[in-house]
Amino acid sequence: MTNHDPHVQELLTLKIIAETLNQSNDLTLMLGTVLEKLLELTGLQAGWIFLTDRRMNYERVADRGLPPGLLHDNKAPMCSGTCWCLDRFWDNRLNNAVNILNCKRLEDAVSRGWGDTxxxxxxxxxxxRSGDRKFGVLNVASxxxxxxxxxxxxxxxxxxxQIGSAVDRMxxxxxxxxxxxxxxxxxxxxxxxxxxxxxxTEPGRLSELALRLxxxxxxxxFAALLETTGDELILQAVHAQGRTTLPYARLPLQAxxxxxxxxxxxxxxxxxxxxxxELAGRRELRGLAPARLSIAQAVPIPLAGLAPGSMLVIGNDAMGRAEEPVDNEVLEALAEHIAMAFESARLEEHRRELARLAERNRLARDLHDSVCQMLFSLSMTAKGVESLLKGSQPDAALQSVGDMQALSQSALKEMRALIMQLRPAGLEAGLVTALQVYGEKLxxxxxxxxxxxxxxxxxxxxALWRIGQEALNNVSKHAGTADAMVSLRIEARQAVLKIxxxxxxxxKKKRPAEGAPSFGMATMRERAEALGGRxxxxxxYRGGTTVEAAIPLPANE
Structure with missing residues (x-):
């Protein structure tokens, strides 16, 4: 180093280094530029910087002025093996600038004939370093x-x-x-x-879907959904190498x-x-996980909708780079979203079951109020006919037989209407056609x-069939007109039905109060919103009514 005005030279050096450190957000470029400036200002010839996060895992991120012996085979001596400076760093014995260290890499270059030093x-x-955090070593020589x-x-x-603080900041x-x-x-x-x-999506397919996404x-x-049962881990779903599988393989928990x-x-x-x-190399994961993992993390999934002990595991391979694990907050949020999806699927399944039960109860009421009443009347009329025939009243008996025929036709009509609601005839020919047929029945x-x-x-x-069916029922009962318009269109990845x-x-005075819609209108709204629609x-008044339901379509439709 030069001896002219040493204090001024020192301050100038620190000033230039500080300015250089603030000129880039690219760590490798910044360290290379700083090292070059340092050698220029101090008059030293060679320097190199190692960054390391654990023993035997280091990266040469910058070097300047290396002698030919260290440039051998594309700088191979600087990229493999160990040395005394890194050993002392890993053993926490390098806390300050060390006056002189013999260089094992230089000695190897001489002994193995790699080139002139x-x-x-x-x-x-x-x-x-920056505070308590250590990042690597700076070596300089002449x-x-x-x-x-x-x-x-x-x-x-x-x-x-200064360099350590900049590395920490970046x-x-x-x-x-x-x-x-x-x-x-x-x-x-x-x-x-x-x-x-x-x-x-069925709950049984949700594990595969969650991992695929x-x-x-x-x-x-690598990503996997695991469930712990007793002393075993059950692999429910695995995503690796671009594919998602449901192996349901078992892994000993002690492994x-x-x-x-x-x-x-x-x-x-x-x-x-x-x-x-070790996890990547397990026999049970052969063909399911990448051959190499250097980072693996696990986060429990909240119990909603899943078995106790369920976990999300992710893995990565840093390929020799110093890389931090994924932020725990990100993984915990991801696990919560997966748990909510399973809970939503479970609630949706319960909602559908309740809807099926409600539909059965409604049909039971309709059967009781219409068909059963007619069949009861038919039965009573048949008994009356029997009495009339015994009493030699053929004219009255014939009239009762006519009543029986009318009752049976009415019962048949009501039964067909109920069957139509369960499985609409002609739906295979299209939704609009089925609604037309249903409207004609009305x-x-x-x-x-x-x-x-x-x-x-x-x-x-x-869902659109049920909504259209209810809307046409309302036209028939309340509109005071026999004309209805049904339109179906696809727009912006959604199916839109309008009646x-x-x-x-x-x-206005007959409209349901806000927040308390009629049963039929509430049912139509629930059917649409249950599928993410509107x-x-x-x-x-005296100008007609329009009902519109829009339901989003899956991306592959």
């Missing part, structure tokens, strides 16, 4: 230099603190940016999973103690690199209009 045999080593003064070491120590920035990106992906994931649940929205090479501890304590856990590698003239209609999913078609009439409309009713 240009008189460089020693180097100074300084730990890179030919035939075997001693650094205390002033030189103090300057190198100050520069190393890593925190990168972590926050990555965290924000993961939460944005989580929002997209939640929407996709919610739409699938609303579209009626994890693979689509995140870049993790992964960190997973057992996560399941017992019900809190997130991070595997050591050795544990992650003595309505139904005018149909169809626009850009494709084959609808069964659950969407059935309209030009009848008397709904008088329902609207518009009525003008």
């Amino acid at each position: 240009q008189g460089i045999t020693h180097h100074a080593t300084v730990p890179l 030919p035939f230099k075997t001693h650094f003064s205390n002033e030189e070491l103090a300057l190198l120590q100050a520069v190393a603190f 890593r925190l920035y990168a972590a926050e940016r990555r965290r924000a990106e993961l939460f944005a992906r989580l929002g997209d994931y939640s929407r996709s999973l919610g739409m699938a649940v609303s579209a009626g 994890v693979g689509e929205h995140f870049e993790w090479p 992964a103690n960190w997973l057992r501890e996560a399941a017992r304590a019900r809190r997130p856990a991070v595997a050591t690199p050795e544990q992650a590698s 003595k309505l003239r139904v005018h149909a209009e169809v626009t850009d209609v494709c084959e609808l999913p069964r659950h969407v078609e059935e 309209a009439d030009q009848g008397r409309g709904i008088a 329902f609207a009713l518009a009525s003008v």
Whole structure:
């Protein structure tokens, strides 16, 4: 180092280094530029920087002025093996700038004939740190230099603190940016999973769907849903290598103690690199997991809709890079979204079961109020005919037989109407056709209009059929007109059904109070909203009524 105005030179060096550290957010570029400036200002010839997060896992992120012996085979001596400076760093014995260390890499270059070291045999080593966090080492050297003064070491120590603080700042920035990106992906994931649940995905397929969507929205090479039962782990679903499978393989819980501890304590856990590698190499996961994992994490899934002990496990391979695990808050939020999806699917299944029970009760009431009453009247009339025939009153008996025939026809008509509600005849020919037929049964003239209609999913078609059926019933009962218009169109990935009439409309004083809709209208709205759709009713007194229901279609329709 130069001896002219040493204090001024030191301040100038620190000033230039600080300015350089603030010029880029690219860590590798920034470290290379800073190292070059440091050598230029101090008059040293060679320098290199290692970043490391654990023993034997390090990366040479910058170097300048290396002698030919260290440039051998595309700088192979700088990328593999160990050395005394890193060993001391990993053993927590390197806390300050060290005056001189013999360099094992330089000695290997000489002993193995890799090339000239240009008189460089020693180097100074300084730990890179920020507070209690350590990131790696800075090494500097010059030919035939075997001693650094205390002033030189103090300057190198100050520069190393600046570099360590910059590394810390940039890593925190990168972590926050990555965290924000993961939460944005989580929002997209939640929407996709919610739409699938609303579209009626069966709970039995939800594990596969949840993992497939994890693979689509995140870049993790491995993800799995596990369930702990006794002393075993059951693999419910696995996503790896671009495909999702349902292996239901069993893994001894003792084979992964960190997973057992996560399941017992019900809190997130991070595997050591050795544990992650062992998990990937398990025989039970052969063909299901990547051949190599260096990072693995587990997060418990809340109990809603899932068995106790369920967990989400993700894995990654850093490929030698220093990479932090995924933020626990992101994983816990992801697990909560998965739990909510299972709970929503369970509640949806219960809602459908209640709807089926309500439908059965309604049909039972209709049967009792119409068909059963008519059959009872038919039975009583038949007894009366028997008495009339015994009493030799043929004319009265014939009249009663006519009444019996009328009652049986009415009962048959009512029964057909109820059967139509259960399984509409002609639905295979299309929704609009079925509604036309149903309207004709109600003595309505139904005018149909169809626009850009494709084959609808069964659950969407059935919901629109029920809504249209109720709307036509209302036209028949209340509109005071025999004309109705039915239209079906596809727009913006949704099926839109509209039933309209030009009848008397709904008088304002007869409209249901807000928040207390009529049973029929509430049923139509519930059917639409249960599938993620919307329902609207518009009525003008003496100007007609329009009912519109829109239900989203799955992406593959």
